[in-house]
Amino acid sequence: MxxxxxxxxxxxxxxxxxxxxEFAYDSIVALILENHYKPGDFLLxxxxxxxxxxxxxxxxxxxxxxxxxxxxxxxxxxxxCFIPSLTPEDAEHVFFARENIESQAAASAALHxxxxxxxxxxxxxxxxxxxxxxxxxxxxSAINETFHSFxxxxxxxxxxxxxxxxIFWRSNCYVFFRYYQxxxxxxxxxxxxxxxxxxxxxxxxxxxxxxxxxxxxxxxVRRTFEGIFKNR
Amino acid sequence: MxxxxxxxxxxxxxxxxxxxxEFAYDSIVALILENHYKPGDFLLxxxxxxxxxxxxxxxxxxxxxxxxxxxxxxxxxxxxCFIPSLTPEDAEHVFFARENIESQAAASAALHxxxxxxxxxxxxxxxxxxxxxxxxxxxxSAINETFHSFxxxxxxxxxxxxxxxxIFWRSNCYVFFRYYQxxxxxxxxxxxxxxxxxxxxxxxxxxxxxxxxxxxxxxxVRRTFEGIFKNR
DNA sequence: GCGTTCATTTATGCGTACATTAATGCATTG
DNA sequence: CAATGCATTAATGTACGCATAAATGAACGC
Numbered sequence: 001m002x003x004x005x006x007x008x009x010x011x012x013x014x015x016x017x018x019x020x021x022e023f024a025y026d027s028i029v030a031l032i033l034e035n036h037y038k039p040g041d042f043l044l045x046x047x048x049x050x051x052x053x054x055x056x057x058x059x060x061x062x063x064x065x066x067x068x069x070x071x072x073x074x075x076x077x078x079x080x081c082f083i084p085s086l087t088p089e090d091a092e093h094v095f096f097a098r099e100n101i102e103s104q105a106a107a108s109a110a111l112h113x114x115x116x117x118x119x120x121x122x123x124x125x126x127x128x129x130x131x132x133x134x135x136x137x138x139x140x141s142a143i144n145e146t147f148h149s150f151x152x153x154x155x156x157x158x159x160x161x162x163x164x165x166x167i168f169w170r171s172n173c174y175v176f177f178r179y180y181q182x183x184x185x186x187x188x189x190x191x192x193x194x195x196x197x198x199x200x201x202x203x204x205x206x207x208x209x210x211x212x213x214x215x216x217x218x219x220x221v222r223r224t225f226e227g228i229f230k231n232r
Numbered sequence: 233m234x235x236x237x238x239x240x241x242x243x244x245x246x247x248x249x250x251x252x253x254e255f256a257y258d259s260i261v262a263l264i265l266e267n268h269y270k271p272g273d274f275l276l277x278x279x280x281x282x283x284x285x286x287x288x289x290x291x292x293x294x295x296x297x298x299x300x301x302x303x304x305x306x307x308x309x310x311x312x313c314f315i316p317s318l319t320p321e322d323a324e325h326v327f328f329a330r331e332n333i334e335s336q337a338a339a340s341a342a343l344h345x346x347x348x349x350x351x352x353x354x355x356x357x358x359x360x361x362x363x364x365x366x367x368x369x370x371x372x373s374a375i376n377e378t379f380h381s382f383x384x385x386x387x388x389x390x391x392x393x394x395x396x397x398x399i400f401w402r403s404n405c406y407v408f409f410r411y412y413q414x415x416x417x418x419x420x421x422x423x424x425x426x427x428x429x430x431x432x433x434x435x436x437x438x439x440x441x442x443x444x445x446x447x448x449x450x451x452x453v454r455r456t457f458e459g460i461f462k463n464r
Numbered sequence: 465g466c467g468t469t470c471a472t473t474t475a476t477g478c479g480t481a482c483a484t485t486a487a488t489g490c491a492t493t494g
Numbered sequence: 495c496a497a498t499g500c501a502t503t504a505a506t507g508t509a510c511g512c513a514t515a516a517a518t519g520a521a522c523g524c
Contacts, residue, residue, distance in 0.1 A: 019506095019508090020507080044474095044476095045476070046474090046475075055508080056508060056510065057509090058508055058509065061476080061477085062293075062294060062297055062507095065253075065294055066298060066301035069299075069301040069302050070302065071394060076516095077515090077516095078476055078477075078514080079475075079476075079515090079516070080476070093388075093391055093392075096340070097389055097391035097392050100332070100392075101332075101395070104329075108328070156325075157325045157329055158325055159399055159402070160325075160328075163329070167391055170391070253478090274505095276505075276506095277505080277506070278505075278506095287479065289479090289506090290477085290478055291478075293507085294477095309507095310505075310507075311487085311506075465524105467522105467523090468521105468524095469523095470519105471518100471520085472517105472518080473516100473518075474517085475516085475517095476513105476514085477512105477514070478511105478513075479510105479511090480511090481510090482507100482508085483507075484506085484507070485505085485506080485507090487502105487504085487505095489501090489502085490500090491498105491499090491500085491501095492500095493496105493498085493499100494497085
């Protein structure tokens with residue numbers, strides 16, 4: 001889950017830390033993504049405040065509240081915020097929702113992508129292929145997110161984009177912790193399959209074939225799910 | 233927008249106000265739904281604090297942050313939170329996303345609804361028909377939301393439900409303010425069309441015909457959109 | 465020896481005071 | 495008279511201290 005940007009919600013961009021709340025938010029996201037916590041762990045305000053060298057808990061408290069509001073964290077009143085735990089039922093919900101939302105985003109992307117968007121998407125794809133061949137798993141995970149995130153972005157639909165990013169983050173928890181659990185053997189196999197599927201999706205978008213792009217994306221997400229839960 | 237419950241996100245239930253933050257959140261939602269604000273209006277922390285008879289801005293500040301995080305409000309740093317403004321482009325995004333998400337929810341509902349769920353859905357529908365005939369627009373708006381919200385609920389998918397509620401709230405802004413703008417003439421016509429469509433959707437769900445339920449829902453949302461923006 | 469209760473600990477929840485910043489209007493100057 | 499800059503104001507943003515609730519563990523009674 002390292003280098004996952006999904007929690008930031010919205011187009012990938014340099015975030016200017018205008019105030020401590022945003023700084024705290026981004027930093028907490030970074031802490032999660034850098035795997036300092038695992039599902040079920042509590043994120044203590046005091047500890048985070050200290051870790052970030054902040055003078056008061058207030059911005060941290062606020063930032064945690066926002067992460068809960070967005071559904072990235074769960075919360076027990078007067079107890080604290082924690083990384084939501086992963087269950088098979090939740091995984092099915094997550095991947096089912098992701099199938100549908102991302103396939104809609106892909107279809108919409110095929111309709112609304114500019115020529116520049118297509119060029120950039122193909123560049124991302126090329127980088128993905130190279131990273132995949134190099135065997136750099138962390139790097140691949142990052143570029144994989146970039147690919148999916150960019151498709152949501154070129155759908156030009158703020159809402160599809162928002163939901164895509166959210167559900168991607170949630171699904172990525174499963175991807176990451178499964179990979180982690182089974183070392184990298186499965187990850188490597190996955191990384192050899194995904195680029196080919198991404199390539200087909202990119203082609204469909206480039207041809208402005210919305211229907212095909214949507215179907216391919218749905219297939220791709222489903223295969224990711226099956227790769228994680230079925231073939232072990 | 234009166235009597236819209238979408239901002240509360242999640243299944244409709246009695247909310248126990250465990251603490252002032254939740255109380256503030258719920259109260260601010262209520263204020264919005266009771267039409268105290270219109271798109272573009274700023275929600276001032278001090279004013280809200282006073283209105284709710286709270287001693288400090290803290291819970292209000294926190295609650296507003298959550299509403300921004302969830303995408304129900306926009307925010308300008310150091311300026312304040314405000315009701316997002318309505319634009320034709322945004323409306324297209326909103327209704328396009330809603331078409332897809334709600335149709336998925338309806339399809340999933342057809343697959344996962346229990347017999348009790350179907351019974352309750354039919355009761356809601358019956359109440360809707362009666363309310364529609366009575367001409368009570370506010371009441372109809374509430375029952376309309378209940379109908380859509382309940383379908384999302386019986387999809388049994390937490391994520392589809394979450395996104396459905398969010399996008400419904402956003403689309404309802406357009407519905408409500410358009411109705412408001414053109415008095416009730418258009419609303420009345422709408423209220424005579426919707427129940428018939430809801431009935432067909434309910435039938436499809438009752439027959440567990442996921443494909444049909446999804447298609448009908450998509451059609452229904454699109455017609456709502458067209459009713460608001462095309463036929464004026 | 466086990467269960468219940470109470471004290472302690474530890475964390476969030478809240479209130480007050482103050483800092484900071486963005487907008488506004490007025491005054492001053494060219 | 496117009497434009498620029500400074501002061502004022504009004505709002506959010508932050509810090510800190512105390513209130514409060516929940517979990518934990520120890521002590522007491524049975």
